[in-house]
Amino acid sequence: MSWMQNLSNAMVLAAIYILMASGLTMVYGVLKVLHIAHAAVYTVGAFAGVLIYTWVGNFWLALFLAMVISGLLGIVIYRGTYFYMLDSPRTVPLIASIGLYVMITDLLQKDFLMGPYQRAFPAQGAGLPRIETRFFTLTPKQVLILLVAVALMALLYVVLTKTRIGLGWRGAAQDREMAASVGVNLNRVISLNFFLGSALAGAAGVLVGVYNNSVFATMGDVVSYKAFIIIVLGGMGSLPGAVLASIILAVAENFLVATVGYVLPRDAIAFLVLIVFLMYRPHGLLGKE
Amino acid sequence: MSDYVLSVAVFVGIWVTLALSLNILTGFAGQVSLGHAAFFGIGAYTSAILTANYGQSFWTGFALAILITGMTGAVLGLPSLRVRHDFLVLVTMGVNFVVVALFKYVDFFGGAMGIVNIPAPSLFGHTFRGGAPYLILVWVYALATLGVSWYLSKTWTGMAFNTVRLDEDAAAAVGVSVPRFKIYAFAISAALAGGAGSLYAHFIGSVFPDTFVFLESIAILSMVIFGGVGTLRGPIVGAIILKAAPEMLRFVQDYRFTLYGALLVLMMLFQPMGLLGDDSWLWTKLQRLFRKGS
Amino acid sequence: MAQLPSQSIPTLTPESPPRLEVRSVSKRFGGLQALKDVNIIHERGILGLIGPNGAGKTTLFNIISGFLKPTEGQVIFNGQAIHTRRPHQIVEMGIARTFQIVKPFADMTVRENVISGLGMPIYPRWLALVQRYRTPATLQASEAILRLTDLTVWAEARAESLPIGLQRRLEIARALATGPRLLLLDEPAAGLTAAEAEDLAQLIRTLNAQGISIIVIEHNMTFAMGLCHRIVVLAQGEIIAQGPPEQVRHDERVINAYLGQEDDNA
Numbered sequence: 001m002s003w004m005q006n007l008s009n010a011m012v013l014a015a016i017y018i019l020m021a022s023g024l025t026m027v028y029g030v031l032k033v034l035h036i037a038h039a040a041v042y043t044v045g046a047f048a049g050v051l052i053y054t055w056v057g058n059f060w061l062a063l064f065l066a067m068v069i070s071g072l073l074g075i076v077i078y079r080g081t082y083f084y085m086l087d088s089p090r091t092v093p094l095i096a097s098i099g100l101y102v103m104i105t106d107l108l109q110k111d112f113l114m115g116p117y118q119r120a121f122p123a124q125g126a127g128l129p130r131i132e133t134r135f136f137t138l139t140p141k142q143v144l145i146l147l148v149a150v151a152l153m154a155l156l157y158v159v160l161t162k163t164r165i166g167l168g169w170r171g172a173a174q175d176r177e178m179a180a181s182v183g184v185n186l187n188r189v190i191s192l193n194f195f196l197g198s199a200l201a202g203a204a205g206v207l208v209g210v211y212n213n214s215v216f217a218t219m220g221d222v223v224s225y226k227a228f229i230i231i232v233l234g235g236m237g238s239l240p241g242a243v244l245a246s247i248i249l250a251v252a253e254n255f256l257v258a259t260v261g262y263v264l265p266r267d268a269i270a271f272l273v274l275i276v277f278l279m280y281r282p283h284g285l286l287g288k289e
Numbered sequence: 290m291s292d293y294v295l296s297v298a299v300f301v302g303i304w305v306t307l308a309l310s311l312n313i314l315t316g317f318a319g320q321v322s323l324g325h326a327a328f329f330g331i332g333a334y335t336s337a338i339l340t341a342n343y344g345q346s347f348w349t350g351f352a353l354a355i356l357i358t359g360m361t362g363a364v365l366g367l368p369s370l371r372v373r374h375d376f377l378v379l380v381t382m383g384v385n386f387v388v389v390a391l392f393k394y395v396d397f398f399g400g401a402m403g404i405v406n407i408p409a410p411s412l413f414g415h416t417f418r419g420g421a422p423y424l425i426l427v428w429v430y431a432l433a434t435l436g437v438s439w440y441l442s443k444t445w446t447g448m449a450f451n452t453v454r455l456d457e458d459a460a461a462a463v464g465v466s467v468p469r470f471k472i473y474a475f476a477i478s479a480a481l482a483g484g485a486g487s488l489y490a491h492f493i494g495s496v497f498p499d500t501f502v503f504l505e506s507i508a509i510l511s512m513v514i515f516g517g518v519g520t521l522r523g524p525i526v527g528a529i530i531l532k533a534a535p536e537m538l539r540f541v542q543d544y545r546f547t548l549y550g551a552l553l554v555l556m557m558l559f560q561p562m563g564l565l566g567d568d569s570w571l572w573t574k575l576q577r578l579f580r581k582g583s
Numbered sequence: 584m585a586q587l588p589s590q591s592i593p594t595l596t597p598e599s600p601p602r603l604e605v606r607s608v609s610k611r612f613g614g615l616q617a618l619k620d621v622n623i624i625h626e627r628g629i630l631g632l633i634g635p636n637g638a639g640k641t642t643l644f645n646i647i648s649g650f651l652k653p654t655e656g657q658v659i660f661n662g663q664a665i666h667t668r669r670p671h672q673i674v675e676m677g678i679a680r681t682f683q684i685v686k687p688f689a690d691m692t693v694r695e696n697v698i699s700g701l702g703m704p705i706y707p708r709w710l711a712l713v714q715r716y717r718t719p720a721t722l723q724a725s726e727a728i729l730r731l732t733d734l735t736v737w738a739e740a741r742a743e744s745l746p747i748g749l750q751r752r753l754e755i756a757r758a759l760a761t762g763p764r765l766l767l768l769d770e771p772a773a774g775l776t777a778a779e780a781e782d783l784a785q786l787i788r789t790l791n792a793q794g795i796s797i798i799v800i801e802h803n804m805t806f807a808m809g810l811c812h813r814i815v816v817l818a819q820g821e822i823i824a825q826g827p828p829e830q831v832r833h834d835e836r837v838i839n840a841y842l843g844q845e846d847d848n849a
Contacts, residue, residue, distance in 0.1 A: 034375050084558055090374060091321055095514055096557035098323075098507055103550025110544075225386070228379050236375065268390035271383035275368055278380060282371045445702045445711040452688055452699050458650065459686040461670035462679065464703030464761055473712075 004135035006254050012142045014250035015149035016211075019204035020223055021230040021242040022156065023074075023197025029173035029237030030193055033082055033093040038201055039224025040104035041077070043217060045070035045202025046209040047114055050121045059123040063148070063206050070202025074194035083187075101224075108217040118216040121209040145207045152203060153243075156196065160239075169193055173237060222267050229274045295424055297536045299492055302427035303485050304532040308512040308524035309434045310481035315510070316519035317438075317447060318474035319454025320369055321378050324385035325509045327365070328479040330501030332358040332486025334392060337404040337496045347410030347491055354487035355480045362479020363472050370468040385503050392498035403497035407490050419492065427488050434481050438521055441477070450474055504546070511549045515556055517563030517572070526565055600627040601661055601677060601764035601796050603647070608656030608666075610642055610820075617642045619820045621656070625765075629787060629797045631811030631828075633804065635840060638817040640800045641683055644767050647798075648680045649673040660765070674703055679763035681754040683770045683800070689743035693734055696742050696753055697725040700760025725760065732756040732786065748775050755786070759795075766790065768799040772806050784810045804841075808832060816840065 020042060027035040049066035053059060077100060085093040109116045124140060128147065131138040138146070160166035168189040171179035180186045208223065209215040230249055234241030252273075253266055311325045335357045336350035345353075368380045392398045409418035410426070417423055441447045449470045452460035457467050490496050508531070516527025531552075535545040556563065565572045603625045610618040618639045623630075632640050645651040647658055649670040658666040665673050679700075688696050701721050705711050729735045732752050737745060742753060751771055758766055768787070772780045780803075787810060791797050801807035807814060808828040815825040818840040824831050831837055 032375075034378060081554060081558065088557075088561060092557050092561045094321070094375070094378065095510075096554050098510070099550040099553025099557065101550070102504070102507060102546050103554065106544070106546035106550060225382065228382075232376065232379055265390055265394065268387050268394075271386045275380055275383050275387070278376055279368060279371050282376060443715050443717065445705045445714050445716045448695075448699055448702055448716045449706055449711065451691065451695075455688040455690055456686045458670075458682065459688060459757075461650070462648070462674060462682070462686075463700045463757060464671050464674040465699075465706050466669070466671045470706075 002135060003255075005137065007251070008136040008138060008142070010251040010254040011247075012138075012145050013254065014247045015145050016204055016208055016223070017226060017230055017246035017250055018153060018243050019149055019200045019207070020227040021234070021246055022153070022239055023200045024227050025231040025234060025237055025239055025242040026169070026173075026193050026197045028231060029239075030169065030176065030190055031082055031086070031093070032090060032237075033085075034097060034228070036094075036097040036224065037077055037100035037104065038198070038227065039220030040101050040108075041070050041073055041198045042201040042205040042223060043105065043108060043215075043220040044073055044205070045198075046121070046205030046215045046219060047108065048202070049206035050119050050209055050215045053121065053123055059127075059210075062123070063203060066206050067199040067202045070205070071195040071199035074198025074201075075191050077198075078191060078194040083190075101220075105217055105220065114215070114217050116217065118214045120213050121206075121215050122213060123210045141211050145211060148203060148207060152200060156200070159196065165189060165192055225267065226270060229270055232274060233277065292419065295419065295421070296492075297533060299419070299424050299427050300536070301529055301532045302424070302431045303489050303492075304509070304512065305525050305528040306427075306431045306434045306485040306488075307482055307509050308516070308528040309431070309438050309521070310478050310485065311509050312513050312518065312521075312524040313438055313441065313450075313481070314474050314478035315513060316524070317442065317450040317454065318471060319450075320471060320474060321510075322381040322478075323378055323503065323506050323510065324365075324381035324383075324388075325478075325482060326501045326503070326505035327385045327388040328358050328362055328482035329486045329489070329505070329509075330388060330392065330496075330498075331361050331479075332483025333490040333496045333501070334398055334404070334486070335483065336487035337407045337490045338398070340491070341404050341407045347408065350491075351410075351484065351487045355484045358483020358486065359476045359480030362483075363476040365479070366472045366475025369471045369475065382503060382506075385501075385506050389498050389502055392501070398498075399496075401498065403495055404490075405495040407494050407496070409494070410491055418494070423492060427492075430484055430488060434484075435521060435525070437477075437481065442521075446470070446473060508546075508549060511553055514563055515552055517566030517569060520563075520566055523563050523565045527563070600794070602626050602659075603678075603765055603796070603798075604657075604659040605643070605647070606657045606659065608643070608646060608653045608658065610639070610646060610651065611654045617820050618646070618653070621817070621820075621822055623815055623822070623825075625796060625798060625813075627791075627794075627796055628812040629791050629799060629810055631807040631814040632798060632800045632817065633802070633807050633814060634817035634823075637819075639820040640817055641769060642820075643817070644680060644769055644798075644800060647673075648678060648767060671706070674761050674763075675707065677762070677764035678767065679758035679761045679765075680767035681751070681758055681769055681771060683773070685747065685750045685754055687742035687745075687750050687753050687757070689741070691742055692739050693742055693745070693753055693756075694722075694725050694729065694738045696757050697728050697734075697760045700757040701725060703761040728756050728759050731789070732759070733782070748779050751775070752783070752786075759790070763795060765796045765798070768797065770800050770802055772801065772803060780806055804832075 024035055024038050027033060045066045048069045049062045052065050053062035081096045081100065082093050085096060108114045128140045128143045130140050131143055160169060168179065168184040171184055172186060172189050176186065230245045231242055234245035249270065257266055307329055311322065314320050314322055332354040336354040339345040339350040339353055340347060365384050369377050372380055393401050409416050449465045452463060452465050453467055453470050460467055512527035512531045513524045515531060516525065517523025531549065535542045541548060560569050562569045605621055605623040608618055608621045621643060634640055642651065646653050646666065649668055653666050657664055660676055660678060665676060688699060698716055698721050701724055702716060705714060729738055732755060734752060734756055737749060742750065745753065755768065755771065772783055775783060787797060811828060813826065814828050814831045816823050816831060816837050823836045823840060824834040
């Protein structure tokens, strides 16, 4: 494979990482909570996507509704748990988050929901074209992922920089109390934050489901741990950092696997890299003390 | 006692030990770990390899499992010197993944097939696989772990753990070397979990990587938190309830992790100090009852 | 308050005075110059460290006590360089400190807080693993320190339940328990009433009379002037004046520094 092809494959992977990690880092930015249940939201998104797609047969509608459902689930999680733990020691929401994740993932595996097996998600490329150039080829599925990710991130950028609520979010990420004291409606800002972040995770779930043509209850495991690695590398709570780290990790993974092969699965390597990296920079790539 | 009840009792004993050992790290020294199953696994594999592949006796395997896991714990605790809080949580999680991946992908550890034909322990020429003697062995070890925990909490080491948990800067200001005592906590906690791993391996007779995954770490942490982190009664009661209930009740077995998850969430919402933690509803009631009775 | 205990506290043994030398210490945080070429020598007595907000007083404390490393310069204590050592090693050498934002061990009782400091000589040894911390000796020593700091009635209360003034005193008690030759107090009088502040000043004088050298960061000029034998004034990371209180009080640069700050606040 040419290095250009490798790079374009890495960008597709990076797009998924970005969608997944940006929600996570947004939550961390405002609440300082390690939102482990984010992975469950991602899986729920994929599950909702495949169900709706099977019913109505329209991928774009399925994607949209899956994002709405994931977003609402995010708000429910916030209002039902973290909301009551804002002033508790940080281990309290962390443990609750682990609980949520374990509970939702386990419930999803029950027969009345997804069951313990994989479902196909045969949306193909949603009718998008294949792109072939002299240097690289993008399959319709890859085009779909890039397109959706770029569009969503552009939308997120506009929301965060051009709207009042976005400014409120950035204020809250700087200093929660200060933002509240200058009249930012914290509750609304955080709820919206959860909605947006969770909707992005839901979109990531749908896209990965389509890409692998498979949706299953524990599909969130690996991706979510990856997302944590990314937000650590990006300096917890920094959105540009998360985007940068997503790209770096995706490129590194693709080229490592392509050039040296591996003795350990790539996820273990990613964690090893994380641990070594943290020893060197305990506060992340762009993180401050 | 039927074999079934017996084996449940053995499992409960092993998990009581695991919960108590994690409690030393998390409850005493304040280092939240999502990777305790890695130490459980290292102990199990150490003992399994020494006995099944190198013909050592159970007792050698058991002792070396404690020793080697303790030393590994000290090494794997090194990251805790550089990172704190959420970063540490992620690092312990990562350590768990890497350790399981090593078990799975390195031939020395038997790969995905694990290690089988682990011999049963023998004492005075009697071999005992399972049975009442094994149950006694497991619970003697659990009690020893309890004893170590209790005594530790009375010593200067326990005091130093407390200072590290409550405020690292203030700990340094009273002369506590924070890194040193974090490593102690990791080593002691890991060593005790390593012994539990050995007992597990020789009871089952085989070990597989999938037993020691991240989800098991969460289960052990759940027991500690559910019962009441930092106390001695908490992890014991937590482990007994959360380990025995799924074995006893079919419904609970099917929904084991749903239950763990829901319990953790509810606990954090209403009793963040755990079922029997200091100042918890139940513990306050019990204390009042006890005082009235006496 | 602050009656001397009838029997002397074993950890407080007056010897030849300790000598602290801060030699051309500078500290930069990124682009910010927090300290610039600071030189201080302190032996016996009570040294006041004053200056407007952001002058670098706490930064200097953090450097002396090992929580920060100086960008340049050295800190010498009794002839040994300590700026390369870690905080707990500096405590072992006989320098104890309190924190501006109090950090008592919240879950422990007041007595346990004091006992935690008594462990200073034991923590570095392997024996720490097996020795119990509650012994007649530690109980007696903690009792003496509690009496000295007038905390006896609170001995069994949880540290976090104490009002802020008492928490500040508890920090001093805990620092004393480590048996310091030099005590660094970071704004001990902040948030105290005038009467409480006078009690505190009395306690500090008593400790100094027992042979403990003291450096105290103080925001309140009047309090510092009344307490300290010598005063060092920091402004924007530099020493702008030092000497006896009377002299410093009339120093033009000091007056300007403080007036300038008031202008900023207005």
